[in-house]
Amino acid sequence: MKHLIFCLLMLPTSIILAQGSGDLDTGFDVDGKKIIEHNLGNTPPLNEGDEYARAIYVYPDGSTLIGGYAYHTNSNDIDMVVTKLLNTGNIDVSFGNQGHAVVGFDRGGDNQDKLFEIKVAPDGNILLIGSAEFSGSDTDFAVARLTPQGFLDPDFSGDGKMTVHFDNGGDNSDVAYSAYVFNQAIFVVGYATQSTGTDFAMTKIISDGLNDGDVDINFGVNGRKTFDLAHSATSIDKALKIETGSTGVGFWILGSASENDNSESPAILKVDFTGAIDTAFSTDGKYVFNDSRSSYIQDVTKKPNSNEFVFVGGDTNPANPDVINDCAVTYINTVSTNMGEPVGDTFNFNLDPNPFIFDFNSDCKTAAFSRTDSKLILSGNLYPDNMSSFSMGVMRLSSINVVNGSSSYSIDSNFATSGRQAIAFGGSGQVVDSPSKVAVDWNEKIIIAGTATNTNAVQKFGVARLIGNGGQDPTVSITSPSNGASFVEGASMSFSGTATDPEDGTISTSISWRSNIDGFLNNGASISCPVNFACLSVGIHLITARIEDSDGQVDEDSIAVEITEFQNDPVVVIxxxxxxxxxxxGNNINFIASASDDEDGDITSSITWNSSIDGAMGSGGMISTSALSVATHVIRAQVIDSNGQSDAHQITIHVQQNPDIIFKNGFE
Incomplete structure (x- = not known):
């Protein structure tokens, strides 16, 4: 890190220090954490409604959509809410209404509408997946579509919203959790209640630009299909995720199945793109992993470029049943099989980096794989020994694998403390900081969203970002001009620099240039005025070249340059x-001149006279002399103004010998 400061300047600068893997990212809302409050309702008092973040979508530019649902003040009314954050963690006020989109289906009952997943279609439109209340426990699949700008899209079902009901019995509770956009259609999965249980449920919604938002009645029965995973009329089967296979053929529908013991087991269904069960998988297209544990499933994620899946949740610690929960991770490999069936295993972890002596342990709420090296990130609740509050826990594994006959994992010791990080938002009252979703952005940074208790003891959206791969600092150097260089106002000038990073390589084109007087100039390895930025104003400028690498590490280099005021030269005329x-x-010769200057006015009195033969002649606007030698003289009048700028005018004169003297001498 370099600071070459011109001697006239002693200006402070601020540099972001290198951060390691698992550290809270100080480039995100200063401390790596942010509480988002929507405060729905007309007159929000201090005890405003609770809000729950449930979904994350990350854009390649680092901006993020955080979605979930929020209670209205003093009401049971719940709406879907989405907030867009910039890479800095600031709210993107250009999105929706000052950075937020609120969607209510208002179908009936308490109007409780919940969002569980956000998907962005190839055209940039934003899909909100969840449920809408019809009456009481009767809920339907709910899908809303926003424009990229954050407003309901009227080209989708007329008002940007649509619902799908299965109503197969029981309390008619139908809930959607996930969607996949494919071939001008939106495939949505969740569960549909039957008379004595629930089944995996799937619908297909048209998205062809003509009938967007219509259910495809040629899919299943009137656009709907249900699947019994546990082969029991009383089982509780829930589809939590839909993915395509590593070869892009058909869908994997992932979720849980439970019997009368109320224990949930990982469940997988394989269907083709028409929704027909693929019986080439596990003999009947279905697979339920049973390990006789008392467990529950919270989330499912797919390992990149594979047909391997991770189910996360919690279960009773088999070694100590008095401990409430372990983080339970079930890894299922559908490629490595045993007698045609997938193989799987369950691993238990404590997410707490500093467990209490009588720790109630932790459970897992969500998981995601890193993009480049497939490291598994787990996030869940940390329970202190007195259960007075929750905090968010994050853990990273370097590897996890299950093949037929063997299982293995390794904790990433380079991540935070022993592979674990704890996050607390600093609220008041009985604090509940609980994650619901984890995602990895395009720079491998880890984003966790859930609930965080604010200072009014109310649960709001809580978002945190961790450094994924703590890297080395980049290096930037200004190569020209030199420190202390001076330029006249309006003159062209260039700034050039180089920047490198151990991980990113040469990143000179990303250098950001700034003046402490004129502000941001431009980005690039070399910039010039007036091509890339307005020429600098008069003064002494601290010019800073700043570079940030893909890990958020920063370096700066600074020089000082002086811009002097442009001055016109004075003018002198003989x-x-x-x-x-x-x-x-011998004859007297009068020399007359005048001089003026834009800044100094009449400066005739400052004129100095000089002969090329006889030297200095005097000063002022008029001088007289009879002492010039016989010769040809160049007479020069010069003036210098108060800024040191000068002008000169010269003439040539001839001085000849007196002819009377010549004649007299001729007769001597």
Whole structure:
């Protein structure tokens, strides 16, 4: 890190220090954490409604959509809410209404509408997946579509919203959790209640630009299909995720199945793109992993470029049943099989980096794989020994694998403390900081969203960002101009620099240039005025070149340059005698001139006179002399203004010998 400061400047600068893997990212809302409050309702008092973040979508530019649902103040009314954050963690006020989109289906009952997943279609439109209440426990699949700008899209079902009901019995509770956009259609999965249980449920919604938002009645029965995973009329089967296979053929529908013991087991269904069960998988297209544990499933994620899946949740610690929960991770490999069936295993972890002596342990709420090296990130609740509050826990594994006959994992010791990080938002009252979703952005940074208790003891959206791969600092150097260089106002000038990073390589084109007086100039390895930025104002500028690498590490280099005010030269004119005049030696010669300056005015009195033969002649607007030698003289009048700028005017005169003297001498 370098600071070459011109001697006239002693200006402070601020540099972001290198952060390691698992550290809270100080480039995100200063401390790596942010509480988002929507405060729905007309007159929100201090005890405003609770809000729950449930979904994350990350854009390649680092901006993020955080979605979930929020209670209205003093009401049971719940709406879907989405907030867009910039890479800095600031709210993107250009999105929706000052950065937020609120969607209510208002179908009936308490109007409780919940969002569980956000998907962005190839055209940039934003899909909100969840449920809408019809009455009481009767809920339907709910899908809303926003424009990229964050407003309901009227080209989708007329008002940007649509619902799908299965109503197969029981309390008719139908809930959607996930969607996949494929071939001008939106495939949505969740569960549909039957008379004595629930089944995986799937619908297909048209998205062809003509009938967007209509259910495809040619799919299943009136656009709907249900699947019994546990082969029991009383089982509780829930589809939590839909993915395509590593070869892009058909869908994997992932979720849980439970019997009368209320224990949930990982469940997988394989269907083709028409929704027909793929019986080439596990003999009947279905697979339920049973390990006789008392467990529950919270989330499912797919390992990149594979047909391997991770189910996360919690279960009773088999070694100590008095401990409430372990983080339970079930890894299922559908490629490595045993007698045609997938193989799987369950691993238990404590997410707490500093467990209490009588720790109630932790459970897992969500999981995601890193993009480049497939490291598994787990996030869940940390329970202190007195259960007075929750905090968010994050853990990273370097590897996890299950093949037929063996299982293995390794904790990433380079991540935070022993592979674990704890996050608390600093609220008041009985604090509940609980994650619901984890995602990895395009720079491998880890984003966790859930609930965080604010200072009013109310649960709001809580978002945190961790450094994924703590890297080395980049290096930037200004190569020209030199420190202390001076330029005249309005003159062209260039700034050039180089920047490198151990991980990113040469990143000179990303250098950001700034003046402490004129502000941001431009980005690039070399910039110039007036091509890339307005020429600098008069003064002494601290010019800073700043570089940030893909890990958020920063370096800066600074120089000082001085911009001086542009001044016009003074003007001097000899008005007498005329150029090439001839004079007789000894005769008096009058020299007259005038001088002026834009800044100083009339400066005639400052004129100095000089002969190329006889030297200095005097000063002022008029001088007289009879002492010039016989010769041809170049007479020069010069003036210098108060800024040191000068001008000169010169003439040539001839001084000849007196002819009377020549004649007299001729007769001697």
């Amino acid at each position: 008005s007498s005698p005329a150029n090439n005049s001839t004079f007789i030696q």
